[in-house]
Amino acid sequence: MNCDEANILMHALIDGELDAGNARAVEAHVGSCVTCAKQMRDFRDMRRAMGAASLRYRAPEHLRRRIEEKLPAGRTGHASRRAVLQGFSVGAVATALAASGVVAIVMRNDDQRRILGEVVSAHLRSLQGQHLIDVQSSDQHTIKPWFNGRLDVAPPVVDLTAQGFTLIGGRLDYLDAKPAAVIVYRRRVHVINLFCSPSPGEADRGAVMESLQGYNVRHWIENGLDLWAVSDLNADELKEFGQKFEAATRK
Amino acid sequence: MSVGGVEPYAFRAPEHERVMAGSPSGKHDGGKAERFKALALPHLDDAYTLARFLLRNASDADDAVQECFLRAFRHFDSQRGPAVKPWLMAILRNVCRAARSGNRPLALAEDSSEVEVKPLWRDADSTAEELLVRQDNSDAMRRLIEQLPDEFREVIVLREINDLSYRDIATVIDTPIGTVMSRLARARTMLRDAWIAVEGKGRST
The missing domain is CATH 1.10.10 (Arc Repressor Mutant, subunit A)
Incomplete structure (x- = not known):
C-alpha cells in the first residue's frame, strides 16, 4: 500500500x-x-x-x-415499540443489505453485522427474562472485581450517575460464542446494556451509531475491547452516554 | 434516481422501517401522522443541524427543515427508500440546495480530486483572532466547518455530527461510497490544516 x-x-x-x-x-x-x-x-x-x-x-x-x-x-x-417489532424480520434485513450492492472494500464485514444482530438479541433477552443483572450494585468497585476470573480481561466499569446514567449492575453474557462482560446502566426508564468483548490486537476505532429493530447501538473499539452500547434510548442520548463513558475511561 | 430531484426513492430500507412507513392504507390519517411523528421527529435536531451547516443561517434553516418535514410527510406512505434518517437528510439536502441556488441544482465538481484546495484562512485573519479571543472551542470548530466548500462540508457534518455510516452518506449525497471516502479524506485534511493555521496564529500573537 x-x-x-x-x-x-x-x-x-x-x-x-x-x-x-x-x-x-x-x-x-x-x-x-x-x-x-x-x-x-x-x-x-x-x-x-x-x-x-x-x-x-x-x-x-x-x-x-x-x-x-x-x-x-x-x-x-407514541407508536409502541411492539408495533415496530412486529414489522421486523431478520431475513429481510439481510436481503436488503445484500441487495444494496456496496463496494466490498469499505464495508464493515459480515461478522460485524451478525454481531450487531446478536447484541440486539442479547439486549432483548436481558429485558424479557430474569437475567438482566448477575451482580447488582451502583458501586463500580463492587462490579469490576466481580468479573475477575470470569473473563480474561478487566472490563472498564465507570459510575456515570453524576452524568445522568445510573450504574445498576453487571452480568456475564455471550457474544459471538465468547463470554462478554455487560455493564448495565439506566437512564430514566431506559436500560442501557454495554457489552465489552475482548478483541486483542484490534486497532482502536471511532464510534459508529447503528439502529436495528428500533434499538440504537453505538459501537467502538478501544484498548483491545469491542464495546457495544445498546438501548431503546434515543440516538442522541445514547451517543451522549458513549461520549461520557469514553471520557470517563480516559481519565 | 435523480440527483437534482426532490425525493430519491430508489434505495432499499431495512424491512422494519419499510413496513412501518408503508403500512396498508385505509387507516385514518391520524395513524400515519403518529407513525411519522414516531419515526421522523426524533431526527429533528439532526436535520436542523445539517440545515444550519448547509445554509449557515438560522432562519433559513428553520424554513428548510419545516419544508423538509412537510415534504417527507406527504411522501411518507410511498416511502420505499432508505431508512428514515438518511431519507430525511436526502430530502433536506435537496431543499437546502434549492434554497441556496434559487432552485437551480448546484454544479458540483465531478471529481473531488480536481477541486483546488484553498487555504481557508487566507482572508480571515480577523476571524481567527476573534475565535481565539472567545476561547470557545465548539464555536471555533463550527466556524471552521462552515468555511469548507459545500461538498466537503456536507460529508463532514453527515459523518461527524449526524453520525451516518458511509453507506448512508452515499445515499444522502447520491454518490458511490468511493466518492464519500475521497471527499471525507479531503474534507478532514482541509479542516485539519485550517485548525492548525488558527492555532498557529494564536501562538505567534
Missing part, C-alpha cells in the same frame, strides 16, 4: 468502516511510514476534539411546534 491509498483508507479505518484485511494493510503501512502515522494521529485527535465539542444544534421549540401543528392531529402518545 502506498501513501496515497493509505491517506484515503485511514479515514475508513478511523471511522470503523474498513474490513479486517484492509485495516491490517493500512496499519502495516502506517506502522512503517512516519508521515502517514502522524497524519492518522492528527485525524484521530481531530475526531476526538470534534466529538467532545458540542457541534450539534438543537432545533428551536417553535420549529418543532410548527411542524407538529401542520401534521394532521392523531392520537397522542
